[in-house]
Amino acid sequence: MLRRIIALLAMLGASFVVVVAMAPAANADGCDVDEETGEVVCEDEEDGGGNGGNGGDGGDTGGSSTCNYNGREIPCTGPGGSVWSSLHECWIGPSAGELGEDLQPPAGQTKEDGAWHVCYFPPPGSSWEYTWVQTGEVVTIDPVVLAQRAIASMDLDPIQIGIVPESGPNRVGLVGLPVWMWVDSPTDDTFGPITASASEGSVSVSATASVSSIVWDMGDGTTVTCTGKGTPYADHYGKQDSPTCGHRYEKMSTDQPDGAYQVTATSHWVVEWAGGGQSGTIEFDLTTDALPIRIGEAQVLT
Template sequence: MWIENGTVTIDPVVLANRAIASMDLDPIKIGIVPESAPNRAGLVGLPVWMWVDQPTDDTFGPITASASEGTVSVTATAKVSSILWNMGDGTKITCTGKGTPYADHYGKQASPNCGHRYAKMSDDQPDGAYQVTASSHWVVEWTGGGQSGTIEFDLTTDPLPIRIGEAQVLTH
């Protein structure tokens, strides 16, 4: 807030940030095949599928909240515009939308909208363990107090370990 001509004025950006804070936004829950579990592994060259698992208003949006002080009220709507997947092998993939959850009937098909293939085993990951993270890019449109604007920020998941192995083919 600031004082102008003896009148206390509320900064709408402050209220927009207050509205965003009240949304209690969280990073997405990672959906990925191969799954991150003991005795689960993918293979070099086979498709990896990534998606937003069980999306909610506070992990993917859209979600709307308001904040007021005095006569000034601001309404903000937040939603994820893209997700940057860091695959742990130096590859970063940007996907828009939630991705497609994998189902067994897809077999060895590549994901139609958010996937990756590990090309070869890395010397940095001799045991085939890769740490995958997903950064949600949030875009918040706000309006109020005679102003409007956009606030953007990222929320990143904790690293999720997945294992990728190599199949060795023997011929006689």
């Protein structure tokens, strides 16, 4: 066993040709092989580079090559430059070479159909073993990672709030009168739809993102969920309710911090992606900064 491990470690230092497509740009510093036991040891990374399908709270969804394994992120490149395989759930390393000469191909396979390769398992679990990799099999980055990179490249932002009564020190709405909310000056990166793609090696993923709904927190303990961009207010509407997205305050805001209700709008983004033989949906939220809205009561003179 020790002879096999020593020979294996020697192979890691040499260049090798495998039937898998080697994915570029991955950090192998996080994983090492214990020379005595052959165990694969990976250090926890402070900066994984992905937001697990969030992507909307400032998390970095692109840049580094991280792959998914049992719900956690691991480097896409393992010991000796081995490449993560979602199919085999291990890092595929060099061909077994002479060490695999006495290993027979799986039933129904011949040596022309593939080769035995070193297969490193992430902890916890076994250290490594040989696995059969068929000729022409491609091992590349997880398509979900590329979908996250595509989302990051969109540079999405929260909406700009359009609201009447307006925000400002000299602006005051009245209790009981209709409040209108809408998306002010919508753009592709604040409301969608917007499409972007990302590629690595032979895998390319395209993603399209759009806002499916907006949840308005009115600051008075109520929320209003609206689909669509809403209807901008115009003077000729008078005291009509908004036909698409509105609210009415029942109390003055004088007892609120700074004497105003703090209104926020949370956009719910839905991203449909496809590529690398897979497809899926990623959802996340983006929330605006709070906007103060002052509400008072009309004074009746007698």
